[in-house]
Amino acid sequence: MTTPGLAxxxxxxxxxxxxxxxxxxxxxxxxxxxxxxxxxxxxxxxRMDVALDGERVIRLKPVFGYLHRNHEKIAEGISYLASMPYxxxxxxxxxxxxxxxxxxxxxxxxxxxxxxxxxxxxVILGELTRVQNHASSIGFLIQEMGASGTPLMxxxxxxxxxxxxxxxxxxxxxxxxxxxxxxxxxxxTPAWLDATRKVVAGLPAFIDEFEQLLRSNEILMARTQGVxxxxxxxxxxxxxxxxxxxxxxxxxxxxxxxxxxxxxxxKFSVPLGDHWDVYDRFMIRMLEMRExxxxxxxxxxxxxxxxxxxxxAKIRGFRPKAGEAYGRIEAPKGELGFYLVSxxxxxxxxxxxxxPSLINLTVLEDMCLGSDxxxxxxxxxxVDIVLGEVDR
Amino acid sequence: MKTVxxxxxAIEAAVPGAGVEIVANPxxxxxxxxxxxxxxAVAVARFLRDDEELALDYLSNVTGIDWPDKEIAExxxxxxxxxxxxxxxxxxxxxxxxxxxxxxxxxCLEAVYxxxxxxxxxxxxxxxxxxxxxxxxxxxPSLTPIWRSAEFQEREVFDxxxxxxxxxxxxxxxxxxxxxxxxxxxxxxxxxxDFEYEPTAHDAVLARALKHRAExxxxxxxxxx
Numbered sequence: 030m031t032t033p034g035l036a037x038x039x040x041x042x043x044x045x046x047x048x049x050x051x052x053x054x055x056x057x058x059x060x061x062x063x064x065x066x067x068x069x070x071x072x073x074x075x076r077m078d079v080a081l082d083g084e085r086v087i088r089l090k091p092v093f094g095y096l097h098r099n100h101e102k103i104a105e106g107i108s109y110l111a112s113m114p115y116x117x118x119x120x121x122x123x124x125x126x127x128x129x130x131x132x133x134x135x136x137x138x139x140x141x142x143x144x145x146x147x148x149x150x151x152v153i154l155g156e157l158t159r160v161q162n163h164a165s166s167i168g169f170l171i172q173e174m175g176a177s178g179t180p181l182m183x184x185x186x187x188x189x190x191x192x193x194x195x196x197x198x199x200x201x202x203x204x205x206x207x208x209x210x211x212x213x214x215x216x217x218t219p220a221w222l223d224a225t226r227k228v229v230a231g232l233p234a235f236i237d238e239f240e241q242l243l244r245s246n247e248i249l250m251a252r253t254q255g256v257x258x259x260x261x262x263x264x265x266x267x268x269x270x271x272x273x274x275x276x277x278x279x280x281x282x283x284x285x286x287x288x289x290x291x292x293x294x295x296k297f298s299v300p301l302g303d304h305w306d307v308y309d310r311f312m313i314r315m316l317e318m319r320e321x322x323x324x325x326x327x328x329x330x331x332x333x334x335x336x337x338x339x340x341x342a343k344i345r346g347f348r349p350k351a352g353e354a355y356g357r358i359e360a361p362k363g364e365l366g367f368y369l370v371s372x373x374x375x376x377x378x379x380x381x382x383x384x385p386s387l388i389n390l391t392v393l394e395d396m397c398l399g400s401d402x403x404x405x406x407x408x409x410x411x412v413d414i415v416l417g418e419v420d421r
Numbered sequence: 422m423k424t425v426x427x428x429x430x431a432i433e434a435a436v437p438g439a440g441v442e443i444v445a446n447p448x449x450x451x452x453x454x455x456x457x458x459x460x461x462a463v464a465v466a467r468f469l470r471d472d473e474e475l476a477l478d479y480l481s482n483v484t485g486i487d488w489p490d491k492e493i494a495e496x497x498x499x500x501x502x503x504x505x506x507x508x509x510x511x512x513x514x515x516x517x518x519x520x521x522x523x524x525x526x527x528x529c530l531e532a533v534y535x536x537x538x539x540x541x542x543x544x545x546x547x548x549x550x551x552x553x554x555x556x557x558x559x560x561x562p563s564l565t566p567i568w569r570s571a572e573f574q575e576r577e578v579f580d581x582x583x584x585x586x587x588x589x590x591x592x593x594x595x596x597x598x599x600x601x602x603x604x605x606x607x608x609x610x611x612x613x614x615d616f617e618y619e620p621t622a623h624d625a626v627l628a629r630a631l632k633h634r635a636e637x638x639x640x641x642x643x644x645x646x
Contacts, residue, residue: 093573094596101581102606140449265478265539268570279539281479286542352448355482355535355545366482368535371448383482383535391572420596 059087062402066095070173070406073416077393077405084401089394093387096420104380109135110345112380114206119382120418121203123162125154125195126360128208133289134356134367135210139349144339147212148291149332153225154195154207155358156321156328160232161188162361162413163272163314163321164239170311170410171243174252180243187235190228197221211342222329229325236318244312253308257396257408260305267391271363272317273412276302276309283359294331295324310411348375362386362413382421386414422543425453428475435468436461444549454533454547459561462550463588466567469536469546477546480568482535483575485582487607489555490528497522528555530584534564534571552584555607563589581606 065076074095080088100119104112116131117124129151136143143151168184192202198221199205199214207214217225243249259269264277274281282299284292300316302309338344349371357366363385370379389412397405423431429441432455440458457465469477496519503516530552537544552559563586565571575586576595583604586592594601603610614633622630 094594094598097596099605137450138448263569266569267572268480268568270481281539281542350448352446352450353452354448354450355452355547356450357481364481366535368482368484368533370486379484379486381482381484383484387573388570391570 057082064405066092070410071416072169072410072414075414075416075419077409079402079405081402084403086397086400086402086405089397089405091390091393094420096416098421100421101380101382105377108345108375109210109347109349109377112377113208114204116382117204117206118417119384119421120360120362120365120386120415122165122415123158123361124203124205125158125199125207126358126365128205129155129290130356130358130360130365131367132208132210133358134354134369135349137356138352138354138369138371139210139347141211141342142339143212143290144336145291145333146216146335147337149328150213150217150337151208151290152292152295152328153325153332154198156325157191157194157225157228159321159361160318160325161191163318164188164235166361166413167239167243167311167314170307170407170413171249173406173410174249176249180239183235183239183242187232190231194221194225194228197224209338209342209344211344212336212338214338216337222332225325226329229322229329232322232325233319236315236322240315244315250308252404252407253306253311253411254304255306256400256404257307257310257411258305259392259396263392263395267395268388269363269392270385270389271359271361271413272313273310273363273389275299276313277305278302283357283364287357289356289358295327297321297323307407307411310413314413346375348373353379357383360385362415362418363389382418384418384421386412386416386418390414390419422541423475425455425546428469428546429455431472431475432465432468435472436464439465441465452545452547454549456549456551459550459552462548462562463564463567466548466564469548470567475546476538476540477536477544479537479539479544480534480564480570481537481545482533483564483571483578484533485578485584485606486531486533487555487582488528488531489608491526492523493526494521494523496520529553530555530559530582532561532575532578532584536568559583560585560587562587563592565589580604583607 060081062079062081063076064079065071066074076092078090078092079086113128113131116127119127164184165188168181171180195205196202198217199207259277261277261279264274265279278301280299280301285299297320300313302313351371351373353370355366355368357364365385366383368381369377372378396408425443429443432439432441439461442456444454444456446453469475498517499520500515500517502513504511504513532550534548535545536548550561552561561584563575565575566588573595575589576593578584579586579592580594580597581604614636619626619630
């Protein structure tokens with residue numbers, strides 16, 4: 030049997046827009062299974078309607094909306110600042126990058142500057158978020174493969190240290206509500222920076238250990254290599270972003286492309302995948318954690334003194350000029366964008382979240398067709414989604 | 422990266438009669454956009470994606486905006502015959518009078534697309550399209566055949582705003598359930614009366630409770646008669 034992705038590699042560009050047709054073998058009936066919404070592998074409440082020919086996936090249609098709470102409608106009825114704590118609840122594994130993306134979009138709309146020290150704090154918190162997101166997403170993936178508990182607990186042990194840092198600085202472990210338009214809410218103390226340095230110094234040893242445990246594992250390699258192939262042309266055309274896009278060998282990292290904030294000051298490289306499969310997606314996250322540690326070390330060394338909020342910045346009760354802005358950052362899961370339209374009032378006229386988790390799922394059917402039902406769980410896990418962001 | 426004016430010129434050279442309009446953005450972001458004529462939108466999108474210099478191969482964000490009918494009150498000077506009594510004699514003369522005239526600007530639904538280039542690492546180019554009205558002519562061409570990333574996002578816009586994308590391979594509701602009737606992101610959407618009993622109703626909850634009671638009593642009266 031050929032893998033659908035490989036067979037389609039040479040077809041014309043427009044063909045990427047049509048899911049491949051897998052013809053059933055014809056010697057039996059199709060079995061339709063609703064995987065989810067309460068399936069433990071779906072990371073929350075997500076459903077896949079799968080049609081199976083034996084164990085082979087013939088059709089797969091994702092069903093969304095179980096966690097829909099019309100985040101965007103609520104945001105249109107409240108002020109710009111009042112939406113900030115609600116962005117924490119989008120991708121609740123990475124609250125600080127959500128804060129950052131929203132603050133960036135509003136700053137673009139109003140032309141607000143951010144002080145130097147706040148930019149450094151944003152980078153430090155953003156990269157810590159990336160490390161804990163990648164570690165736990167690898168943990169979840171291995172958990173779904175059947176390695177119950179152990180690798181996930183290794184990841185969570187490290188995540189715990191980072192969440193403690195978040196708690197010490199922002200007052201909350203997961204619902205941080207930390208960034209403001211024109212800076213950050215509170216300053217970091219020297220003691221907090223020292224504690225962060227200590228945690229960061231311990232990260233390379235953790236990544237080495239984690240990688241050694243997993244990378245050479247025979248079962249993991251057998252189950253992930255050559256599974257769920259995503260060709261680069263399809264990935265770009267379907268709007269896939271983040272580690273998933275780079276695992277398909279496309280060099281596109283918004284930290285490099287837009288160099289928003291102060292990312293052009295740091296030396297780091299962008300790891301790229303070669304085989305476009307689940308194993309690559311897993312390894313890209315491993316390598317990205319190492320790059321994040323590099324950025325963290327540089328940022329913690331160079332962080333200057335000074336205020337963390339622009340003294341002239343108005344964080345509440347402001348009315349941006351009529352107009353619109355699209356701001357985006359490289360969140361751990363991909364491109365997180367906020368699109369804001371102002372009509373000159375105190376509330377946004379239109380508030381839109383561009384959720385990487387939802388758009389990365391566009392190619393789920395393409396990656397799963399023709400593979401076994403057991404691999405669907407792995408392919409889905411390698412996308413790395415959070416339902417709070419998919420359904421909003 | 423080309424400016425919007427240059428992109429407009431390039432589009433008009435490649436797609437004759439495309440009818441592209443520049444929409445200025447006065448905010449600090451200065452992300453100006455191009456309004457496409459829905460009739461030529463697919464051809465324009467194909468050109469933007471395949472053109473070697475622009476190479477806009479990555480559609481990042483698709484969203485809708487609702488612009489309801491707007492009532493605009495304007496003061497207009499009108500000349501008309503006015504009858505006045507001057508020194509006990511009635512006279513009629515033409516005089517300039519200021520009057521408030523109300524006119525309704527028809528609303529529409531708008532789809533907005535943010536396009537970037539992965540190959541050239543530039544962007545965004547903002548594209549927008551408007552429907553003819555908000556009620557019966559809500560069709561726009563789907564750009565999913567050009568950029569697959571529009572697949573779920575156009576479904577979401579269809580679900581929440583009610584724009585019908587013609588040429589979309591699988592246009593179903595995305596977030597709301599299939600039996601749901603309205604489009605909740607529209608500005609004039611009315612929430613259903615989902616009042617639940619509250620023992621200590623106060624403020625907004627009390628207002629809702631009273632409204633609910635009045636409505637349910639009126640309905641009971643109707644069914645009783």
